Amino acid sequence: MAHKLEWIETELQNLKEAGLYNRIRTLGSPQGAWLIVDGKRVLNFCSNNYLGLANHPRLLEAARKAMEKYGLGPAAVRSIAGTMELHLQFEERMAKFKRVDSSIALQSGFTANLATIPALVGKEDGIFSDELNHASIIDGSRLSGAQIVRYAHCDPADLKRQLDQHRQEFPRALVITDGVFSMDGDIAPLDQIYEIVQNYDAVLMVDDAHGEGVLGRGGRGIVDHFHLHGKVDIEVGTLSKAFGVVGGVVAGNPLVVEWLRQRGRPFLFSSATTVPDTAACIAAIDLLEESTELVDRLWENTRYFKAEMKTLGFDTGVSVTPITPVMLGEAPLAQQFSRELFENGVFAMALGFPTVPRGKARIRVMISAAHAKADLDQGLEAFEKVGKALGVI
Numbered sequence: 001m002a003h004k005l006e007w008i009e010t011e012l013q014n015l016k017e018a019g020l021y022n023r024i025r026t027l028g029s030p031q032g033a034w035l036i037v038d039g040k041r042v043l044n045f046c047s048n049n050y051l052g053l054a055n056h057p058r059l060l061e062a063a064r065k066a067m068e069k070y071g072l073g074p075a076a077v078r079s080i081a082g083t084m085e086l087h088l089q090f091e092e093r094m095a096k097f098k099r100v101d102s103s104i105a106l107q108s109g110f111t112a113n114l115a116t117i118p119a120l121v122g123k124e125d126g127i128f129s130d131e132l133n134h135a136s137i138i139d140g141s142r143l144s145g146a147q148i149v150r151y152a153h154c155d156p157a158d159l160k161r162q163l164d165q166h167r168q169e170f171p172r173a174l175v176i177t178d179g180v181f182s183m184d185g186d187i188a189p190l191d192q193i194y195e196i197v198q199n200y201d202a203v204l205m206v207d208d209a210h211g212e213g214v215l216g217r218g219g220r221g222i223v224d225h226f227h228l229h230g231k232v233d234i235e236v237g238t239l240s241k242a243f244g245v246v247g248g249v250v251a252g253n254p255l256v257v258e259w260l261r262q263r264g265r266p267f268l269f270s271s272a273t274t275v276p277d278t279a280a281c282i283a284a285i286d287l288l289e290e291s292t293e294l295v296d297r298l299w300e301n302t303r304y305f306k307a308e309m310k311t312l313g314f315d316t317g318v319s320v321t322p323i324t325p326v327m328l329g330e331a332p333l334a335q336q337f338s339r340e341l342f343e344n345g346v347f348a349m350a351l352g353f354p355t356v357p358r359g360k361a362r363i364r365v366m367i368s369a370a371h372a373k374a375d376l377d378q379g380l381e382a383f384e385k386v387g388k389a390l391g392v393i
């Protein structure tokens with residue numbers, strides 16, 4: 001008789017044969033412009049450390065100091081004994097930073113979506129969702145049991161069509177979009193989405209994971225970018241990308257925040273973020289409020305790198321953010337490109353189906369304020385060399 005878990009062996013073998021098996025590389029250094037990856041020193045074009053905060057001395061110091069006072073773990077969920085002064089400070093500071101009335105801290109961006117969506121809609125209700133929304137929005141939506149109506153990517157006219165057609169089928173409706181889409185680096189037209197949603201008695205929610213610390217004045221996010229303060233009901237954010245730490249946040253309407261304290265399941269049934277994480281996130285807000293220097297440098301680096309890549313002849317897609325896709329077409333070419341970059345000292349991952357559509361495989365370069373101009377030049381040289389060798393440019 002076959003072993004009861006033998007099917008997993010078969011599936012893993014299938015993944016390997018299809019070139020879809022995740023071979024996970026290991027870091028032997030802190031995050032930064034340069035990394036030790038699998039024992040080799042390489043230029044980092046991969047991580048979401050947009051502002052270089054993941055190993056910033058001010059964040060490290062804040063974490064150390066907080067541990068001396070509060071220890072390490074909260075040892076409870078927030079609603080029992082896990083809410084520490086630090087969590088409340090963080091929530092207050094975050095709300096002020098984003099110019100909203102209220103915010104609530106979760107363990108991650110992923111759990112923030114899992115907490116929020118099922119708390120707001122149930123099986124009678126409807127969710128209008130951009131077809132390219134993040135997996136955590138999809139999972140949160142499924143968990144809610146609500147009917148999911150997908151609209152065409154970043155297409156307000158299609159959103160309007162779907163609302164016209166389906167809004168009256170549901171007592172409550174929630175419209176959800178990513179702020180910045182992580183594979184293409186395009187930005188949701190939130191201003192147009194807001195104008196439409198306003199007319200349909202629907203709650204508007206944006207997941208600003210890649211916009212937090214990147215878009216808007218001093219990194220205040222997509223709502224600030226479009227000057228929509230007070231108009232977007234819910235902003236979900238993450239502290240694990242530009243903020244360089246880990247954690248999630250839901251900011252916006254105080255009623256929603258209060259409801260999540262009562263009904264957000266990951267808030268009620270999973271322990272709070274740790275002391276050093278929370279303290280480091282507060283220090284990150286301090287830094288961003290003090291100066292726009294890091295955000296400015298991120299955008300300067302982005303403009304420089306993209307312009308040089310275009311001059312070299314690469315297709316960088318539709319991105320308008322530091323996410324820089326280098327479009328290559330077929331997955332095997334993207335994988336080979338990534339391997340040869342690595343041999344040339346540059347760590348940049350290839351993305352293929354099903355992460356991106358078939359025939360749209362790419363290398364995704366993540367630009368950071370941590371990169372010096374010399375780093376970017378070195379990366380550009382490697383792209384030129386490999387691009388010519390593989391006949392891409």
Ligand SMILES: *Cc1c(COP(=O)(O)O)cnc(C)c1O
Nearest residue numbers: 108109110134136207209238240
């Ligand atoms: C990365 C990402 C998340 C997950 O954030 P974590 O804090 O890493 O859990 C959620 N939503 C979007 C849109 C993301 O890009």
